[in-house]
Amino acid sequence: MDKILRIDMGAAGGPSMKEEPVGAYAGLGGRAMTSAIVSKEVPPLCHPLGAENKLVFAPGLLSGSAAVISGRLSVGCKSPLTGTIKEANSGGQAAIAISRYGYAAIVLEGKPATNDLYVIHFGKDGVKIKSDKSLKMLPNYDLVDKMKAAYGEKIACISIGPAGEMRMGAASIAVTDMETRPSRHAGRGGVGAVMGSKGVKAIVLDMTDLKMRQPKDVEKFREANKKFTEGLKSHPVTGQALPAYGTNVLTNILNEAGGYPTKNFSGGVFDGSAKISGETIADLETKRGGLATHGCHTGCVIQCSGTYVDKNGKFVSKQPEYETVWAHGGHCGISDPDVIAKLDFMDDNYGLDTIEMGVTIGVAMEAGIIKFGDAEGAIRLVDEVGKGTPLGRILGSGAEVTGKAFGVERVPVVKGQAMPAYDPRAVQGIGVTYATSTMGADHTAGYAVATNILKVGGFVDPLKPDGQIELSRNLQIATAAVDSTGMCLFIAFAVLDQPETFQALIDMLNAFYGLSLTADDVAALGKQVLSMERDFNARAGFTAKHDRLPRYFLNEKLAPHNVIFDVKDSDLDQVFNW
Amino acid sequence: MGPISVKVKLFASLRTGRFEERDMELAPGTSVRALVHALGIPGQEVTLILVNRRHRDWDHVLAHGETCALFPPVGGG
Structure with a gap:
């Protein structure tokens, strides 16, 4: 994972590729990578569907290794839905595949002058791009069937459906799962519309004979991965409730x-x-x-x-x-x-x-x-x-x-x-996250529900404003860091309650890369990511006045508790003052 | 004083071999701890106690007409 692939979809004569060393972006993965590239290279005032926007796919730092549950993919760009920076996060097989092809990021740039629709294929013979108008307006499941017929059963697909082609604000990017179904999605913020604007229907990655990424210190990595796995298996949320009932237990x-x-x-x-x-x-x-x-x-x-x-x-x-x-x-x-x-x-x-x-x-x-x-x-x-x-x-x-x-x-x-x-009046901590997140209303950006409702990581009364700023701040920092590792965010349930599981994650990163990171360094990474994102948003015209809930949440009481969102504006403005 | 009536709701794995919802007659002064004990649920299996939709602790004394919802550790998002 030491190179970046840039594909200029707007190059004269058709898309052109350029492979370059990871360079200044070395040491970044997932959301840290997508947000670093977008904040540095995309003009904040650009139109999200224009040639100046870039669509970045980045596997996490541990994706493609033997680290358990590390297959999350970050997709970044300027969002056509929010106008802010965006990182949408997906499961599925693609992060594993991209990382094993050696790429820390794939960046789609420019915009085709024609209305061609392209498939980008990664295989033994390298990366090939071809136009295929017959794929126009195909839904994701039909598209993946065609890709399997053309490129074999053992593939990972990143694709858009008709919504992405129509450049809709609600358009997602689909990622295939272990059964090669397009059931996992980088859902939020209209990232699918940006892929549509680049004229890319699908990125298909052949997964035959891909080699697992190897850690620098094999023994220490194996030991840390084992402890980390045990931590996830022994915590009642990650070891029992989520497997048995899924997230809908909520x-x-x-x-x-x-x-x-x-x-x-x-x-x-x-x-x-x-x-x-x-x-x-x-x-x-x-x-x-x-x-x-x-x-x-x-x-x-x-x-x-x-x-x-x-x-x-x-x-x-x-x-x-x-x-x-x-x-x-x-x-x-x-x-x-x-x-x-x-x-x-x-x-x-x-x-x-x-x-x-x-x-x-x-x-x-x-x-x-x-x-x-x-x-x-x-x-x-x-x-x-x-x-x-x-x-x-x-x-x-x-x-x-x-x-x-x-x-x-x-x-x-x-x-x-x-x-x-989650109604922000009855779960005030998540209201703070909705209001202040760099992404627009997003529960995953700082999941205060854990501590407000589920009593994970302590307890902060969901119906009162007290303690919600600090809670959301700390969770937003931690989340930005976790989103950079490739780890599924649900590890947080175990990590928040079990210091030894958090330490095992740090040990895994250190053993993989030959580093000596501490918990403080992980928090610093989270802050660095949020700072880059906030900086992009500020340059795109966002101010404190955008870090607010719609007024009716402050004026209309929610039954049965008859509560309003009661966190003061001046307190919301303190979330990123660390 | 006669017994009080409390609606008890169990969720997720706590339902296994028990029930989903039941109106129970309890002695006045019964705490959540005593109720959970009476139901034969090991204390460590219960982490979330909501009485009339508010988080309460083990020592909460149940009142006539209240609804007590008990959950094992759960998460999602």
Whole structure:
């Protein structure tokens, strides 16, 4: 992982490639790499869909090694949804493949003058780029079938569906999983639209005969990896709850805590929650012959995913995440798991962020386009997005645009990005993260739910403003560091509670690279990443006034706790003063 | 004083071999700790206690009409 591949999609005479040493970006991986390249090389005032924007794919520091659960891929650019810097993060096999081809980053630059659509193929004979107009508007699953037929079964695919080609704000980038299904997504911020603007339909990586990356100190690395694995297996969240029920185990707890945003954030308790809970869906999957425990990439030891099948045992989608079940479920007043799984598949197939799309449908329901609870209507609307009808084009642009188009006041977005599945009035720490994150409303940027609701890493009362700034700050710093390693963010549940597991992670990095990092160095890396991102956003025109929640969260009380978001603006401005 | 009535909800692995939801008659003054003990659930299996949708600790004394939700360690995101 000592080189960077740059592909100029706008070069005269067709795309051209340039391989260069990692140079000034040495020692960076994942989000640190994507944010360093974007903040240094992309003009902050550029149009996100223009030639000046760059789309960066970076595996984490440990991706492609024997380190468990290290296959996360970072995708960075200036976001067409938020106008900020963006790092969207995905599981799947691609990070492993890219790192084993030796690349610390693949950077797509420029913009084709024609409307050609390209496939970039990595194989034994090097990297080849070819135009293939027959792929136009193909959904992700159909596309991957074609790629398998053309390049063999053992491939990893990074691709966009019709939404990306139409350059929609809700467009994701799909990454294939261990079954070569395009079920993993760099979902947020419209990264798929940027890939579409570069004219790239798919990046296909042949995975035959790829060699595992080797650590500098094999023995120490093996020992640290073993301790790290034991830490994940012995923690009850990463060792038991996530494998058994997946992330959707959160439906019941958020609902019981009164922080489950229902019908476009109009209440904190959903009466249909039991029908779509993690317990119910895991049970359904097992009874129907699906899978309730499954990993998204080779080396995952948490296995929070699964396979959702219909009543005849036929594949419907991967097990939908909590945020997906919420966005297409409770947020829209829908409580049929079969409908939610179908919508999950449609989003994956058209190449859409399930959070942005679900929240947008809820906003459309508030606007009266369809009624809350209208499952068939929701399916029809997502279909319109995939087909690119005029209404579909508006919805595919995300919640903010949809709210504006239909005159809706209550639009749950920060910096243009839809809020995920936790009401910031009843989970105030996550409200701080939504408001201040460099990414727009993003739960993963500093998952205060862990400490507010789940009592992981201590406990800070979710209903009060006290302690939330410090909590969100520390989590945002830690997350920026974890996102740079290639590790799945869910390791945090074990790392926050078990110092020896955190130490094992540091030992693994040190043994792999021959370094002597300390915990302080890891925190410093997190701060460095956030500083680069904040600097880009400031140069793009973002100020403290953008680090705010929509006003209705400050004015309208949320039942049943009858609370508003109560963290002061002046305190929000202190999150990045460390 | 007669017994009080409390709705008890169990989630995730705590349901195994037990129940999802039950209205229980308890002696006045019963704490969450005593309730969990009476249900035969090992204390270390319960990490989250929500009574009427608020986080409470083991010593919380249950009142008539309250809903007590018990969770094992859970996470996601």
